[in-house]
Amino acid sequence: MIETRQITKSLGDKLVLRGVDLSVKRGEAVALLGSNGAGKSTWLKIAAGLLQPTSGEVVINSQVMKKEDYTNRKLIGYLGHRSFLYEAFTSIENLQFFARLYNIANPDERINHLIDAVGLSFFKHEPVRLFSRGMIQRLAIARSLLHDPEILLLDEPHTGLDQQGVAFLNELLLKLKTIGVTLIMVTHDFYQINGVCDRAVVLKKGKISQDENIVGRPVEWIQTLYAGKEITC
Ligand SMILES: Nc1ncnc2c1ncn2[C@@H]1O[C@H](COP(=O)(O)OP(=O)(O)OP(=O)(O)O)[C@@H](O)[C@H]1O
Ligand SMILES: [Mg+2]
Known part of the structure:
Protein backbone atom coordinates (compact mmCIF):
# COMPACT_ATOMS: atom_id res chain seq x y z
CA MET A 1 0.00 0.00 0.00
CA ILE A 2 1.23 3.47 -0.85
CA GLU A 3 -0.22 6.75 0.28
CA THR A 4 0.73 10.39 -0.09
CA ARG A 5 -0.66 12.80 2.45
CA GLN A 6 -1.07 16.47 1.68
CA ILE A 7 1.95 16.55 -0.62
CA THR A 8 3.04 19.99 -1.78
CA LYS A 9 6.05 20.78 -3.92
CA SER A 10 7.55 24.10 -4.91
CA LEU A 11 9.91 24.11 -7.87
CA GLY A 12 11.49 27.43 -8.77
CA ASP A 13 8.79 29.99 -8.12
CA LYS A 14 5.95 27.52 -8.89
CA LEU A 15 3.80 25.56 -6.50
CA VAL A 16 3.70 22.43 -8.64
CA LEU A 17 1.79 20.20 -6.19
CA ARG A 18 -0.83 21.76 -3.98
CA GLY A 19 -1.85 19.12 -1.43
CA VAL A 20 -2.11 15.72 -3.08
CA ASP A 21 -3.82 13.01 -1.01
CA LEU A 22 -3.77 9.68 -2.77
CA SER A 23 -3.99 6.21 -1.32
CA VAL A 24 -3.50 3.08 -3.40
CA LYS A 25 -4.18 -0.36 -1.96
CA ARG A 26 -2.05 -3.46 -2.48
CA GLY A 27 -2.75 -5.00 -5.87
CA GLU A 28 -4.65 -1.97 -7.12
CA ALA A 29 -3.76 -0.48 -10.51
CA VAL A 30 -4.21 3.26 -10.88
CA ALA A 31 -3.81 5.43 -13.97
CA LEU A 32 -2.54 8.90 -13.15
CA LEU A 33 -3.74 11.32 -15.83
CA GLY A 34 -3.38 15.02 -16.45
CA SER A 35 -2.22 17.53 -19.01
CA ASN A 36 1.44 18.41 -19.65
CA GLY A 37 2.87 20.18 -16.64
CA ALA A 38 0.07 19.06 -14.30
CA GLY A 39 2.59 17.64 -11.81
CA LYS A 40 2.30 13.89 -12.50
CA SER A 41 6.02 13.14 -12.84
CA THR A 42 6.80 15.32 -9.84
CA TRP A 43 4.27 13.41 -7.73
CA LEU A 44 5.61 10.07 -8.97
CA LYS A 45 9.21 10.99 -8.08
CA ILE A 46 8.11 12.04 -4.61
CA ALA A 47 6.14 8.81 -4.17
CA ALA A 48 9.27 6.87 -5.25
CA GLY A 49 11.36 8.68 -2.63
CA LEU A 50 13.54 10.27 -5.32
CA LEU A 51 12.42 13.81 -4.60
CA GLN A 52 11.61 15.38 -1.26
CA PRO A 53 8.23 17.09 -0.96
CA THR A 54 8.08 20.66 0.31
CA SER A 55 5.49 19.43 2.81
CA GLY A 56 3.41 16.33 3.37
CA GLU A 57 4.42 12.69 3.65
CA VAL A 58 4.67 9.44 1.74
CA VAL A 59 3.45 6.36 3.60
CA ILE A 60 4.43 2.86 2.53
CA ASN A 61 2.67 -0.05 4.26
CA SER A 62 1.73 2.24 7.19
CA GLN A 63 5.30 3.58 7.60
CA VAL A 64 6.12 7.19 6.88
CA MET A 65 9.01 7.28 4.40
CA LYS A 66 12.01 9.14 5.81
CA LYS A 67 14.65 10.98 3.80
CA GLU A 68 17.21 8.17 3.46
CA ASP A 69 14.71 5.35 3.85
CA TYR A 70 16.31 2.69 1.65
CA THR A 71 14.27 -0.16 3.16
CA ASN A 72 10.96 1.22 1.93
CA ARG A 73 12.50 2.54 -1.28
CA LYS A 74 13.56 -1.01 -2.13
CA LEU A 75 9.89 -2.00 -2.21
CA ILE A 76 9.37 0.42 -5.10
CA GLY A 77 10.15 -0.02 -8.78
CA TYR A 78 10.32 3.27 -10.66
CA LEU A 79 10.40 3.94 -14.37
CA GLY A 80 10.80 7.62 -15.19
CA HIS A 81 11.15 9.78 -18.26
CA ARG A 82 14.89 9.07 -18.05
CA SER A 83 16.09 5.48 -18.37
CA PRO A 149 9.22 -4.52 -6.28
CA GLU A 150 5.82 -4.72 -4.60
CA ILE A 151 4.94 -1.20 -5.76
CA LEU A 152 5.53 -0.19 -9.36
CA LEU A 153 5.52 3.47 -10.38
CA LEU A 154 5.61 3.93 -14.14
CA ASP A 155 5.89 7.24 -15.94
CA GLU A 156 4.55 6.87 -19.50
CA PRO A 157 5.85 3.30 -19.76
CA HIS A 158 4.49 2.67 -23.29
CA THR A 159 6.60 5.49 -24.75
CA GLY A 160 8.63 4.34 -27.72
CA LEU A 161 7.34 0.76 -27.67
CA ASP A 162 6.18 -0.91 -30.87
CA GLN A 163 2.89 -2.87 -31.04
CA GLN A 164 4.54 -6.03 -29.77
CA GLY A 165 6.23 -4.08 -26.97
CA VAL A 166 2.93 -2.51 -25.92
CA ALA A 167 1.28 -5.94 -25.88
CA PHE A 168 4.06 -7.52 -23.81
CA LEU A 169 4.03 -4.62 -21.35
CA ASN A 170 0.26 -4.81 -20.83
CA GLU A 171 0.46 -8.58 -20.39
CA LEU A 172 3.28 -8.14 -17.89
CA LEU A 173 1.34 -5.50 -15.92
CA LEU A 174 -1.70 -7.77 -15.73
CA LYS A 175 0.49 -10.63 -14.51
CA LEU A 176 2.06 -8.41 -11.85
CA LYS A 177 -1.39 -7.33 -10.73
CA THR A 178 -2.49 -10.92 -10.20
CA ILE A 179 0.44 -11.49 -7.82
CA GLY A 180 -0.52 -8.41 -5.79
CA VAL A 181 1.88 -5.79 -7.15
CA THR A 182 0.53 -2.27 -6.67
CA LEU A 183 0.66 -0.28 -9.86
CA ILE A 184 0.54 3.46 -10.54
CA MET A 185 0.94 4.41 -14.16
CA VAL A 186 1.18 7.90 -15.61
CA THR A 187 -0.06 7.91 -19.18
CA HIS A 188 -1.54 10.06 -21.92
CA ASP A 189 -2.72 6.98 -23.80
CA PHE A 190 -6.20 6.07 -22.58
CA TYR A 191 -6.25 2.91 -24.67
CA GLN A 192 -3.45 1.48 -22.53
CA ILE A 193 -5.40 2.06 -19.32
CA ASN A 194 -8.32 -0.05 -20.38
CA GLY A 195 -8.13 -3.59 -19.06
CA VAL A 196 -5.08 -2.86 -16.90
CA CYS A 197 -6.10 -0.10 -14.48
CA ASP A 198 -9.00 -0.26 -12.01
CA ARG A 199 -9.03 3.39 -11.20
CA ALA A 200 -8.18 6.71 -12.84
CA VAL A 201 -6.98 9.76 -10.97
CA VAL A 202 -6.73 13.10 -12.75
CA LEU A 203 -4.23 15.68 -11.58
CA LYS A 204 -5.05 19.23 -12.53
CA LYS A 205 -2.84 22.18 -11.62
CA GLY A 206 -1.18 20.21 -8.85
CA LYS A 207 -4.38 18.86 -7.26
CA ILE A 208 -6.53 15.79 -7.75
CA SER A 209 -9.61 16.81 -9.71
CA GLN A 210 -11.08 13.34 -10.38
CA ASP A 211 -10.72 9.92 -8.79
CA GLU A 212 -12.99 7.21 -10.19
CA ASN A 213 -13.31 3.46 -10.59
CA ILE A 214 -12.99 2.73 -14.32
CA VAL A 215 -13.50 -1.04 -14.45
CA GLY A 216 -15.63 -1.84 -17.50
CA ARG A 217 -15.69 1.79 -18.63
CA PRO A 218 -15.07 2.56 -22.31
CA VAL A 219 -12.27 4.90 -23.40
CA GLU A 220 -14.81 7.65 -24.19
CA TRP A 221 -15.92 7.60 -20.56
CA ILE A 222 -12.33 8.06 -19.40
CA GLN A 223 -11.93 10.92 -21.89
CA THR A 224 -14.97 12.62 -20.39
CA LEU A 225 -13.58 12.10 -16.91
CA TYR A 226 -10.26 13.58 -18.02
CA ALA A 227 -11.94 16.59 -19.57
CA GLY A 228 -13.66 17.21 -16.25
CA LYS A 229 -17.12 17.28 -17.76
CA GLU A 230 -20.16 15.99 -15.93
CA ILE A 231 -20.54 12.24 -16.46
CA THR A 232 -24.11 11.22 -17.19
CA CYS A 233 -23.80 7.50 -18.03
N1 LIG B 1 13.31 21.48 -11.72
C1 LIG B 1 12.27 22.26 -11.97
N2 LIG B 1 12.31 23.59 -11.77
C2 LIG B 1 11.24 24.38 -11.99
N3 LIG B 1 10.06 23.92 -12.43
C3 LIG B 1 9.96 22.60 -12.65
C4 LIG B 1 11.05 21.69 -12.45
N4 LIG B 1 10.63 20.43 -12.75
C5 LIG B 1 9.35 20.56 -13.13
N5 LIG B 1 8.95 21.84 -13.08
C6 LIG B 1 7.60 22.35 -13.40
O1 LIG B 1 6.68 21.60 -12.66
C7 LIG B 1 5.48 21.45 -13.38
C8 LIG B 1 5.07 20.00 -13.36
O2 LIG B 1 6.03 19.22 -14.04
P1 LIG B 1 5.85 17.65 -14.20
O3 LIG B 1 7.06 17.17 -14.93
O4 LIG B 1 5.55 17.03 -12.89
O5 LIG B 1 4.55 17.56 -15.14
P2 LIG B 1 3.85 16.32 -15.82
O6 LIG B 1 2.43 16.32 -15.36
O7 LIG B 1 4.64 15.09 -15.60
O8 LIG B 1 3.88 16.73 -17.35
P3 LIG B 1 4.11 15.87 -18.69
O9 LIG B 1 2.78 15.27 -19.04
O10 LIG B 1 4.52 16.88 -19.69
O11 LIG B 1 5.19 14.85 -18.45
C9 LIG B 1 5.75 22.01 -14.78
O12 LIG B 1 5.14 23.29 -14.85
C10 LIG B 1 7.23 22.12 -14.85
O13 LIG B 1 7.62 23.22 -15.63
MG1 LIG C 1 5.75 13.87 -16.86
Missing part, protein backbone atom coordinates in the same frame (compact mmCIF):
# COMPACT_ATOMS: atom_id res chain seq x y z
CA PHE A 84 18.94 5.70 -15.79
CA LEU A 85 20.85 3.29 -18.04
CA TYR A 86 24.55 3.62 -18.81
CA GLU A 87 25.23 4.00 -22.52
CA ALA A 88 28.65 2.37 -22.45
CA PHE A 89 27.33 -0.75 -20.68
CA THR A 90 25.58 -3.66 -22.39
CA SER A 91 22.09 -4.84 -21.35
CA ILE A 92 23.57 -7.42 -19.00
CA GLU A 93 26.16 -5.04 -17.54
CA ASN A 94 23.48 -2.43 -16.84
CA LEU A 95 21.28 -4.90 -15.00
CA GLN A 96 24.30 -6.34 -13.14
CA PHE A 97 25.15 -2.82 -12.01
CA PHE A 98 21.63 -2.21 -10.67
CA ALA A 99 21.54 -5.69 -9.10
CA ARG A 100 24.64 -4.75 -7.10
CA LEU A 101 23.00 -1.49 -6.10
CA TYR A 102 19.99 -3.43 -4.78
CA ASN A 103 22.18 -6.09 -3.16
CA ILE A 104 20.52 -8.88 -5.12
CA ALA A 105 22.31 -12.16 -4.49
CA ASN A 106 22.96 -14.38 -7.57
CA PRO A 107 21.12 -12.10 -9.97
CA ASP A 108 22.23 -13.78 -13.25
CA GLU A 109 19.17 -15.97 -13.70
CA ARG A 110 16.80 -13.09 -12.99
CA ILE A 111 18.75 -10.77 -15.32
CA ASN A 112 18.61 -13.27 -18.17
CA HIS A 113 14.93 -13.95 -17.53
CA LEU A 114 14.06 -10.24 -17.59
CA ILE A 115 16.10 -9.52 -20.72
CA ASP A 116 14.29 -12.38 -22.47
CA ALA A 117 10.92 -11.21 -21.12
CA VAL A 118 11.35 -7.72 -22.58
CA GLY A 119 12.43 -9.17 -25.94
CA LEU A 120 16.10 -8.19 -25.88
CA SER A 121 17.63 -11.70 -25.95
CA PHE A 122 19.63 -10.90 -29.08
CA PHE A 123 21.00 -7.69 -27.58
CA LYS A 124 22.36 -8.92 -24.26
CA HIS A 125 25.92 -7.98 -25.15
CA GLU A 126 25.22 -4.81 -27.15
CA PRO A 127 26.09 -1.47 -25.55
CA VAL A 128 23.04 0.67 -24.84
CA ARG A 129 24.44 3.53 -26.93
CA LEU A 130 23.53 1.45 -30.00
CA PHE A 131 19.93 0.92 -28.84
CA SER A 132 16.83 2.44 -30.41
CA ARG A 133 14.38 4.43 -28.25
CA GLY A 134 12.08 1.42 -27.85
CA MET A 135 14.94 -0.90 -26.94
CA ILE A 136 16.09 1.52 -24.24
CA GLN A 137 12.53 1.62 -22.90
CA ARG A 138 12.38 -2.19 -22.83
CA LEU A 139 15.63 -2.40 -20.88
CA ALA A 140 14.50 0.37 -18.52
CA ILE A 141 11.34 -1.65 -17.82
CA ALA A 142 13.52 -4.68 -16.99
CA ARG A 143 15.62 -2.43 -14.73
CA SER A 144 12.55 -1.23 -12.83
CA LEU A 145 11.48 -4.85 -12.17
CA LEU A 146 14.89 -6.25 -11.25
CA HIS A 147 14.45 -6.21 -7.46
CA ASP A 148 10.93 -7.66 -7.58
Whole structure:
Protein backbone atom coordinates (compact mmCIF):
# COMPACT_ATOMS: atom_id res chain seq x y z
CA MET A 1 0.00 0.00 0.00
CA ILE A 2 1.23 3.47 -0.85
CA GLU A 3 -0.22 6.75 0.28
CA THR A 4 0.73 10.39 -0.09
CA ARG A 5 -0.66 12.80 2.45
CA GLN A 6 -1.07 16.47 1.68
CA ILE A 7 1.95 16.55 -0.62
CA THR A 8 3.04 19.99 -1.78
CA LYS A 9 6.05 20.78 -3.92
CA SER A 10 7.55 24.10 -4.91
CA LEU A 11 9.91 24.11 -7.87
CA GLY A 12 11.49 27.43 -8.77
CA ASP A 13 8.79 29.99 -8.12
CA LYS A 14 5.95 27.52 -8.89
CA LEU A 15 3.80 25.56 -6.50
CA VAL A 16 3.70 22.43 -8.64
CA LEU A 17 1.79 20.20 -6.19
CA ARG A 18 -0.83 21.76 -3.98
CA GLY A 19 -1.85 19.12 -1.43
CA VAL A 20 -2.11 15.72 -3.08
CA ASP A 21 -3.82 13.01 -1.01
CA LEU A 22 -3.77 9.68 -2.77
CA SER A 23 -3.99 6.21 -1.32
CA VAL A 24 -3.50 3.08 -3.40
CA LYS A 25 -4.18 -0.36 -1.96
CA ARG A 26 -2.05 -3.46 -2.48
CA GLY A 27 -2.75 -5.00 -5.87
CA GLU A 28 -4.65 -1.97 -7.12
CA ALA A 29 -3.76 -0.48 -10.51
CA VAL A 30 -4.21 3.26 -10.88
CA ALA A 31 -3.81 5.43 -13.97
CA LEU A 32 -2.54 8.90 -13.15
CA LEU A 33 -3.74 11.32 -15.83
CA GLY A 34 -3.38 15.02 -16.45
CA SER A 35 -2.22 17.53 -19.01
CA ASN A 36 1.44 18.41 -19.65
CA GLY A 37 2.87 20.18 -16.64
CA ALA A 38 0.07 19.06 -14.30
CA GLY A 39 2.59 17.64 -11.81
CA LYS A 40 2.30 13.89 -12.50
CA SER A 41 6.02 13.14 -12.84
CA THR A 42 6.80 15.32 -9.84
CA TRP A 43 4.27 13.41 -7.73
CA LEU A 44 5.61 10.07 -8.97
CA LYS A 45 9.21 10.99 -8.08
CA ILE A 46 8.11 12.04 -4.61
CA ALA A 47 6.14 8.81 -4.17
CA ALA A 48 9.27 6.87 -5.25
CA GLY A 49 11.36 8.68 -2.63
CA LEU A 50 13.54 10.27 -5.32
CA LEU A 51 12.42 13.81 -4.60
CA GLN A 52 11.61 15.38 -1.26
CA PRO A 53 8.23 17.09 -0.96
CA THR A 54 8.08 20.66 0.31
CA SER A 55 5.49 19.43 2.81
CA GLY A 56 3.41 16.33 3.37
CA GLU A 57 4.42 12.69 3.65
CA VAL A 58 4.67 9.44 1.74
CA VAL A 59 3.45 6.36 3.60
CA ILE A 60 4.43 2.86 2.53
CA ASN A 61 2.67 -0.05 4.26
CA SER A 62 1.73 2.24 7.19
CA GLN A 63 5.30 3.58 7.60
CA VAL A 64 6.12 7.19 6.88
CA MET A 65 9.01 7.28 4.40
CA LYS A 66 12.01 9.14 5.81
CA LYS A 67 14.65 10.98 3.80
CA GLU A 68 17.21 8.17 3.46
CA ASP A 69 14.71 5.35 3.85
CA TYR A 70 16.31 2.69 1.65
CA THR A 71 14.27 -0.16 3.16
CA ASN A 72 10.96 1.22 1.93
CA ARG A 73 12.50 2.54 -1.28
CA LYS A 74 13.56 -1.01 -2.13
CA LEU A 75 9.89 -2.00 -2.21
CA ILE A 76 9.37 0.42 -5.10
CA GLY A 77 10.15 -0.02 -8.78
CA TYR A 78 10.32 3.27 -10.66
CA LEU A 79 10.40 3.94 -14.37
CA GLY A 80 10.80 7.62 -15.19
CA HIS A 81 11.15 9.78 -18.26
CA ARG A 82 14.89 9.07 -18.05
CA SER A 83 16.09 5.48 -18.37
CA PHE A 84 18.94 5.70 -15.79
CA LEU A 85 20.85 3.29 -18.04
CA TYR A 86 24.55 3.62 -18.81
CA GLU A 87 25.23 4.00 -22.52
CA ALA A 88 28.65 2.37 -22.45
CA PHE A 89 27.33 -0.75 -20.68
CA THR A 90 25.58 -3.66 -22.39
CA SER A 91 22.09 -4.84 -21.35
CA ILE A 92 23.57 -7.42 -19.00
CA GLU A 93 26.16 -5.04 -17.54
CA ASN A 94 23.48 -2.43 -16.84
CA LEU A 95 21.28 -4.90 -15.00
CA GLN A 96 24.30 -6.34 -13.14
CA PHE A 97 25.15 -2.82 -12.01
CA PHE A 98 21.63 -2.21 -10.67
CA ALA A 99 21.54 -5.69 -9.10
CA ARG A 100 24.64 -4.75 -7.10
CA LEU A 101 23.00 -1.49 -6.10
CA TYR A 102 19.99 -3.43 -4.78
CA ASN A 103 22.18 -6.09 -3.16
CA ILE A 104 20.52 -8.88 -5.12
CA ALA A 105 22.31 -12.16 -4.49
CA ASN A 106 22.96 -14.38 -7.57
CA PRO A 107 21.12 -12.10 -9.97
CA ASP A 108 22.23 -13.78 -13.25
CA GLU A 109 19.17 -15.97 -13.70
CA ARG A 110 16.80 -13.09 -12.99
CA ILE A 111 18.75 -10.77 -15.32
CA ASN A 112 18.61 -13.27 -18.17
CA HIS A 113 14.93 -13.95 -17.53
CA LEU A 114 14.06 -10.24 -17.59
CA ILE A 115 16.10 -9.52 -20.72
CA ASP A 116 14.29 -12.38 -22.47
CA ALA A 117 10.92 -11.21 -21.12
CA VAL A 118 11.35 -7.72 -22.58
CA GLY A 119 12.43 -9.17 -25.94
CA LEU A 120 16.10 -8.19 -25.88
CA SER A 121 17.63 -11.70 -25.95
CA PHE A 122 19.63 -10.90 -29.08
CA PHE A 123 21.00 -7.69 -27.58
CA LYS A 124 22.36 -8.92 -24.26
CA HIS A 125 25.92 -7.98 -25.15
CA GLU A 126 25.22 -4.81 -27.15
CA PRO A 127 26.09 -1.47 -25.55
CA VAL A 128 23.04 0.67 -24.84
CA ARG A 129 24.44 3.53 -26.93
CA LEU A 130 23.53 1.45 -30.00
CA PHE A 131 19.93 0.92 -28.84
CA SER A 132 16.83 2.44 -30.41
CA ARG A 133 14.38 4.43 -28.25
CA GLY A 134 12.08 1.42 -27.85
CA MET A 135 14.94 -0.90 -26.94
CA ILE A 136 16.09 1.52 -24.24
CA GLN A 137 12.53 1.62 -22.90
CA ARG A 138 12.38 -2.19 -22.83
CA LEU A 139 15.63 -2.40 -20.88
CA ALA A 140 14.50 0.37 -18.52
CA ILE A 141 11.34 -1.65 -17.82
CA ALA A 142 13.52 -4.68 -16.99
CA ARG A 143 15.62 -2.43 -14.73
CA SER A 144 12.55 -1.23 -12.83
CA LEU A 145 11.48 -4.85 -12.17
CA LEU A 146 14.89 -6.25 -11.25
CA HIS A 147 14.45 -6.21 -7.46
CA ASP A 148 10.93 -7.66 -7.58
CA PRO A 149 9.22 -4.52 -6.28
CA GLU A 150 5.82 -4.72 -4.60
CA ILE A 151 4.94 -1.20 -5.76
CA LEU A 152 5.53 -0.19 -9.36
CA LEU A 153 5.52 3.47 -10.38
CA LEU A 154 5.61 3.93 -14.14
CA ASP A 155 5.89 7.24 -15.94
CA GLU A 156 4.55 6.87 -19.50
CA PRO A 157 5.85 3.30 -19.76
CA HIS A 158 4.49 2.67 -23.29
CA THR A 159 6.60 5.49 -24.75
CA GLY A 160 8.63 4.34 -27.72
CA LEU A 161 7.34 0.76 -27.67
CA ASP A 162 6.18 -0.91 -30.87
CA GLN A 163 2.89 -2.87 -31.04
CA GLN A 164 4.54 -6.03 -29.77
CA GLY A 165 6.23 -4.08 -26.97
CA VAL A 166 2.93 -2.51 -25.92
CA ALA A 167 1.28 -5.94 -25.88
CA PHE A 168 4.06 -7.52 -23.81
CA LEU A 169 4.03 -4.62 -21.35
CA ASN A 170 0.26 -4.81 -20.83
CA GLU A 171 0.46 -8.58 -20.39
CA LEU A 172 3.28 -8.14 -17.89
CA LEU A 173 1.34 -5.50 -15.92
CA LEU A 174 -1.70 -7.77 -15.73
CA LYS A 175 0.49 -10.63 -14.51
CA LEU A 176 2.06 -8.41 -11.85
CA LYS A 177 -1.39 -7.33 -10.73
CA THR A 178 -2.49 -10.92 -10.20
CA ILE A 179 0.44 -11.49 -7.82
CA GLY A 180 -0.52 -8.41 -5.79
CA VAL A 181 1.88 -5.79 -7.15
CA THR A 182 0.53 -2.27 -6.67
CA LEU A 183 0.66 -0.28 -9.86
CA ILE A 184 0.54 3.46 -10.54
CA MET A 185 0.94 4.41 -14.16
CA VAL A 186 1.18 7.90 -15.61
CA THR A 187 -0.06 7.91 -19.18
CA HIS A 188 -1.54 10.06 -21.92
CA ASP A 189 -2.72 6.98 -23.80
CA PHE A 190 -6.20 6.07 -22.58
CA TYR A 191 -6.25 2.91 -24.67
CA GLN A 192 -3.45 1.48 -22.53
CA ILE A 193 -5.40 2.06 -19.32
CA ASN A 194 -8.32 -0.05 -20.38
CA GLY A 195 -8.13 -3.59 -19.06
CA VAL A 196 -5.08 -2.86 -16.90
CA CYS A 197 -6.10 -0.10 -14.48
CA ASP A 198 -9.00 -0.26 -12.01
CA ARG A 199 -9.03 3.39 -11.20
CA ALA A 200 -8.18 6.71 -12.84
CA VAL A 201 -6.98 9.76 -10.97
CA VAL A 202 -6.73 13.10 -12.75
CA LEU A 203 -4.23 15.68 -11.58
CA LYS A 204 -5.05 19.23 -12.53
CA LYS A 205 -2.84 22.18 -11.62
CA GLY A 206 -1.18 20.21 -8.85
CA LYS A 207 -4.38 18.86 -7.26
CA ILE A 208 -6.53 15.79 -7.75
CA SER A 209 -9.61 16.81 -9.71
CA GLN A 210 -11.08 13.34 -10.38
CA ASP A 211 -10.72 9.92 -8.79
CA GLU A 212 -12.99 7.21 -10.19
CA ASN A 213 -13.31 3.46 -10.59
CA ILE A 214 -12.99 2.73 -14.32
CA VAL A 215 -13.50 -1.04 -14.45
CA GLY A 216 -15.63 -1.84 -17.50
CA ARG A 217 -15.69 1.79 -18.63
CA PRO A 218 -15.07 2.56 -22.31
CA VAL A 219 -12.27 4.90 -23.40
CA GLU A 220 -14.81 7.65 -24.19
CA TRP A 221 -15.92 7.60 -20.56
CA ILE A 222 -12.33 8.06 -19.40
CA GLN A 223 -11.93 10.92 -21.89
CA THR A 224 -14.97 12.62 -20.39
CA LEU A 225 -13.58 12.10 -16.91
CA TYR A 226 -10.26 13.58 -18.02
CA ALA A 227 -11.94 16.59 -19.57
CA GLY A 228 -13.66 17.21 -16.25
CA LYS A 229 -17.12 17.28 -17.76
CA GLU A 230 -20.16 15.99 -15.93
CA ILE A 231 -20.54 12.24 -16.46
CA THR A 232 -24.11 11.22 -17.19
CA CYS A 233 -23.80 7.50 -18.03
N1 LIG B 1 13.31 21.48 -11.72
C1 LIG B 1 12.27 22.26 -11.97
N2 LIG B 1 12.31 23.59 -11.77
C2 LIG B 1 11.24 24.38 -11.99
N3 LIG B 1 10.06 23.92 -12.43
C3 LIG B 1 9.96 22.60 -12.65
C4 LIG B 1 11.05 21.69 -12.45
N4 LIG B 1 10.63 20.43 -12.75
C5 LIG B 1 9.35 20.56 -13.13
N5 LIG B 1 8.95 21.84 -13.08
C6 LIG B 1 7.60 22.35 -13.40
O1 LIG B 1 6.68 21.60 -12.66
C7 LIG B 1 5.48 21.45 -13.38
C8 LIG B 1 5.07 20.00 -13.36
O2 LIG B 1 6.03 19.22 -14.04
P1 LIG B 1 5.85 17.65 -14.20
O3 LIG B 1 7.06 17.17 -14.93
O4 LIG B 1 5.55 17.03 -12.89
O5 LIG B 1 4.55 17.56 -15.14
P2 LIG B 1 3.85 16.32 -15.82
O6 LIG B 1 2.43 16.32 -15.36
O7 LIG B 1 4.64 15.09 -15.60
O8 LIG B 1 3.88 16.73 -17.35
P3 LIG B 1 4.11 15.87 -18.69
O9 LIG B 1 2.78 15.27 -19.04
O10 LIG B 1 4.52 16.88 -19.69
O11 LIG B 1 5.19 14.85 -18.45
C9 LIG B 1 5.75 22.01 -14.78
O12 LIG B 1 5.14 23.29 -14.85
C10 LIG B 1 7.23 22.12 -14.85
O13 LIG B 1 7.62 23.22 -15.63
MG1 LIG C 1 5.75 13.87 -16.86
